[in-house]
Amino acid sequence: MIATKMIPDFSAPVHVDQVGIEERASRFTKRSIKNETKLNGLMLALNMIDLTTLEGKDTNGKVKQLCYKAQHLHDAYPGLPTVAAICVYPSMVKTAKAALGNSGIKVASVATAFPSGQAPRDVKIRDTKYAVQNGADEVDMVISRGKFLEGEYNFVFDEIAAIKEACGDARLKVILETGELVTYDKVRKASDIAMYAGADFIKTSTGKISPAATMPVTLVMLEAIRDFYYKTGKKIAMKPAGGISKSKLALHYLVMLNETLGEGWMNNEWFRFGASSLANDILMQLMKQKTGVYQSANYFSID
Amino acid sequence: MAKATKNNTLKLKFDSARNLAPAPESKSAAKIDPQYDLFINGKFEKPLSKKYFATINPATEEKLSMIAEANTADVNKAVVAARTAYEKTWKKMPPAERAKYIYRIARMIQERAREFAIIETLDGGKPIRESRDFDVPTAANHFFYYAGWADKLEYAFPNRRTEPLGVAGQIIPWNFPLLMAAWKIAPALACGNTVVLKPAENTSLTALKLAEIIQEADLPPGVVNIITGAGATGAAIVNHADVNKIAFTGSTEVGKIIQRAIAGTNKKATLELGGKAANIIFDDAPIDKAVEGVINGIFFNQGHVCCAGSRLYVQESVFKEVVRKLKDRLETMILGEPMDKNTDIGAINSKAQLDIINKYIKIGQQEGAEMYQPSCAIPKKGFYCRPTIFTNVAQSNRIAQEEIFGPVLAIQSFRTDDEVIEKANNSPYGLSAGVWTDKGSKIFNLTTKLRAGVIWANTFNKFDPTSPFGGYKESGFGREGGLHGLSAYINLTT
Numbered sequence: 001m002i003a004t005k006m007i008p009d010f011s012a013p014v015h016v017d018q019v020g021i022e023e024r025a026s027r028f029t030k031r032s033i034k035n036e037t038k039l040n041g042l043m044l045a046l047n048m049i050d051l052t053t054l055e056g057k058d059t060n061g062k063v064k065q066l067c068y069k070a071q072h073l074h075d076a077y078p079g080l081p082t083v084a085a086i087c088v089y090p091s092m093v094k095t096a097k098a099a100l101g102n103s104g105i106k107v108a109s110v111a112t113a114f115p116s117g118q119a120p121r122d123v124k125i126r127d128t129k130y131a132v133q134n135g136a137d138e139v140d141m142v143i144s145r146g147k148f149l150e151g152e153y154n155f156v157f158d159e160i161a162a163i164k165e166a167c168g169d170a171r172l173k174v175i176l177e178t179g180e181l182v183t184y185d186k187v188r189k190a191s192d193i194a195m196y197a198g199a200d201f202i203k204t205s206t207g208k209i210s211p212a213a214t215m216p217v218t219l220v221m222l223e224a225i226r227d228f229y230y231k232t233g234k235k236i237a238m239k240p241a242g243g244i245s246k247s248k249l250a251l252h253y254l255v256m257l258n259e260t261l262g263e264g265w266m267n268n269e270w271f272r273f274g275a276s277s278l279a280n281d282i283l284m285q286l287m288k289q290k291t292g293v294y295q296s297a298n299y300f301s302i303d
Numbered sequence: 304m305a306k307a308t309k310n311n312t313l314k315l316k317f318d319s320a321r322n323l324a325p326a327p328e329s330k331s332a333a334k335i336d337p338q339y340d341l342f343i344n345g346k347f348e349k350p351l352s353k354k355y356f357a358t359i360n361p362a363t364e365e366k367l368s369m370i371a372e373a374n375t376a377d378v379n380k381a382v383v384a385a386r387t388a389y390e391k392t393w394k395k396m397p398p399a400e401r402a403k404y405i406y407r408i409a410r411m412i413q414e415r416a417r418e419f420a421i422i423e424t425l426d427g428g429k430p431i432r433e434s435r436d437f438d439v440p441t442a443a444n445h446f447f448y449y450a451g452w453a454d455k456l457e458y459a460f461p462n463r464r465t466e467p468l469g470v471a472g473q474i475i476p477w478n479f480p481l482l483m484a485a486w487k488i489a490p491a492l493a494c495g496n497t498v499v500l501k502p503a504e505n506t507s508l509t510a511l512k513l514a515e516i517i518q519e520a521d522l523p524p525g526v527v528n529i530i531t532g533a534g535a536t537g538a539a540i541v542n543h544a545d546v547n548k549i550a551f552t553g554s555t556e557v558g559k560i561i562q563r564a565i566a567g568t569n570k571k572a573t574l575e576l577g578g579k580a581a582n583i584i585f586d587d588a589p590i591d592k593a594v595e596g597v598i599n600g601i602f603f604n605q606g607h608v609c610c611a612g613s614r615l616y617v618q619e620s621v622f623k624e625v626v627r628k629l630k631d632r633l634e635t636m637i638l639g640e641p642m643d644k645n646t647d648i649g650a651i652n653s654k655a656q657l658d659i660i661n662k663y664i665k666i667g668q669q670e671g672a673e674m675y676q677p678s679c680a681i682p683k684k685g686f687y688c689r690p691t692i693f694t695n696v697a698q699s700n701r702i703a704q705e706e707i708f709g710p711v712l713a714i715q716s717f718r719t720d721d722e723v724i725e726k727a728n729n730s731p732y733g734l735s736a737g738v739w740t741d742k743g744s745k746i747f748n749l750t751t752k753l754r755a756g757v758i759w760a761n762t763f764n765k766f767d768p769t770s771p772f773g774g775y776k777e778s779g780f781g782r783e784g785g786l787h788g789l790s791a792y793i794n795l796t797t
Binding site: 013015016017019020021023024030031032033034035036037038223226229230233255258259261262263264266 | 313315316317318319320323324325326432436587588589590591592595596627635644645741761762
């Protein structure tokens with residue numbers, strides 16, 4: 001917690017205009033990204049990916065394979081960056097940590113009864129501590145959407161603050177699950193609550209609910225981050241997750257990030273893509289840039 | 304843990320957002336002839352004046368083509384052609400048949416949209432994104448919309464009989480060359496009038512391309528005549544005895560000259576003149592959207608918009624936030640070659656206009672206003688002006704009173720609703736205004752009290768063929784667009 005910051009009144013109305021946000025978000029898609037800007041953008045997007053597997057049927061073997069892929073995205077293309085992190089369930093953290101070794105790739109673990117968050121607070125805290133004790137560098141928590149929608153903002157605030165405390169040195173990503181909040185006003189309010197309660201990242205979605213990340217929702221959150229930065233001087237990171245599977249869309253997100261928060265956020269400390277299939281699409285585009293022709297999807301590993 | 308920094312010193316950095324790899328639209332997709340003649344009676348004819356003048360690309364100062372200069376004899380030829388076509392063909396044609404021609408023109412504009420967009424940008428300096436996404440599609444929409452009215456005038460004016468006026472002389476400005484031609488020609492034709500249209504001398508090319516389409520569309524000869532030239536040509540149209548109606552869009556100064564010229568004649572007129580629109584932000588507005596609306600309101604088309612929101616009034620409790628966000632937003636704007644698809648601010652239309660804008664920027668500084676411009680680079684060749692905002696402005700400053708017609712914004716703060724209404728109305732102009740608030744009742748309170756022809760609420764610079772557009776006070780009279788736009792081209796006889 002920052003001692004000097006004033007906690008605003010979360011029951012006060014926020015003003016986000018739906019038409020305006022959607023119009024502005026669509027403007028970023030009109031930017032034409034070519035040549036070296038495109039190449040740099042694709043490399044950067046690759047480096048911002050939280051390569052994710054969050055399934056009941058996950059096995060240690062699958063996680064190990066994913067960790068290998070994280071470090072060797074496509075060895076046919078020398079000089080590629082690694083992804084930013086591997087994102088798994090708490091039970092897989094130990095495996096992932098061992099497989100990644102000292103590669104510099106972070107291990108992110110979902111926690112707090114992901115994805116629904118329907119559990120008592122002490123269970124959520126234990127879940128978080130388990131992930132951290134097993135070596136998670138980052139924790140992706142979900143907020144209690146039911147309480148939030150009821151207007152119990154203090155409950156949500158306190159819960160995030162408690163999880164932040166349980167995280168210790170691990171960075172906390174707070175998933176708002178924007179698909180369940182529905183309106184941009186609520187997304188903005190939840191973003192503000194999360195940031196003031198101690199979030200290091202705010203994140204759109206679990207990927208289990210549709211719609212997941214969209215550009216307008218992400219823009220609302222980026223604007224919240226900018227306003228928070230101006231008020232407190234503290235940078236908060238952003239992670240859109242779910243639904244971003246194409247390179248072109250990822251580049252649009254980067255344009256939006258660059259024109260909303262600027263260069264200071266254009267690296268994987270401050271921005272991530274939560275995605276599983278995005279990496280291969282970017283690899284395909286990079287090979288196309290290099291060789292001039294598209295290659296079949298069969299040339300890219302699916303892990 | 305990050306220490307709280309003094310937040311008014313924090314600044315976001317946007318250099319890389321501005322420096323994208325070039326993404327130019329291809330010039331070769333449009334054909335520009337080395338020389339253009341006058342379009343009279345369905346044919347391109349050499350001017351009797353035997354004179355031509357050059358039209359240049361304001362972004363590079365390169366010559367694009369030579370344009371014929373119509374003299375009084377040429378104007379007379381065009382009016383005679385229009386009169387003959389009116390009496391012999393167009394007036395008698397069943398309205399549904401007229402509509403077919405107008406629909407055909409609309410479709411042909413759509414088919415050749417890319418070519419129109421490229422030429423509009425080369426000739427006028429506006430960003431290709433705007434010509435492609437706004438000017439050309441809106442022009443086509445205008446023809447579509449009025450084509451629909453041609454055979455339904457009895458429903459537009461129930462229980463009245465309508466008849467066309469005759470020959471309409473139409474003079475249009477350089478800021479939206481094709482779109483203004485569409486605004487003028489489409490309703491005139493739908494109501495059964497014939498037309499002599501003169502585009503501005505800086506930007507004649509898309510009107511001449513439209514003439515090519517009109518020729519291809521087999522519109523009966525003489526129904527639309529497009530003649531080119533400068534002020535003298537326009538004066539010859541205004542003063543021609545056989546013209547029944549003058550439709551003019553341009554400066555208030557020329558509008559006054561036209562009114563004097565036609566006083567005592569039977570000529571009807573609609574004038575769409577200058578503006579100095581107030582854009583008003585209340586403290587309960589969605590601020591980020593309002594900022595976006597201010598940017599769109601004043602920097603759209605380099606500020607060459609008669610309804611541009613050039614006076615910004617911000618409620619004092621959000622003044623600092625709005626100005627800070629405006630400055631951030633300015634830093635992300637890409638200024639440069641208009642043909643690049645990423646350009647937000649293109650070239651100023653002419654050297655003369657750039658001189659006027661620079662004169663006002665100097666005046667603003669001399670008046671003691673505080674100027675801010677983003678740090679973007681300006682191309683060496685061509686006419687460019689950085690987007691400019693002034694704070695510490697007084698209502699008595701010239702930059703807050705006079706139309707600059709460029710990317711220059713004057714910002715003032717206000718405290719109460721009544722104060723801002725009074726200040727907003729304190730202008731000889733009354734074309735448009737904008738109101739930003741989350742409160743519906745406040746919107747209605749203001750829209751009934753602001754003396755402006757068009758008032759946008761929580762948006763700005765939105766245009767639609769179905770919506771009337773026009774001014775109060777020295778911003779002119781008559782309406783274009785929508786049902787109201789028909790009244791400007793008909794007589795009600797019963």
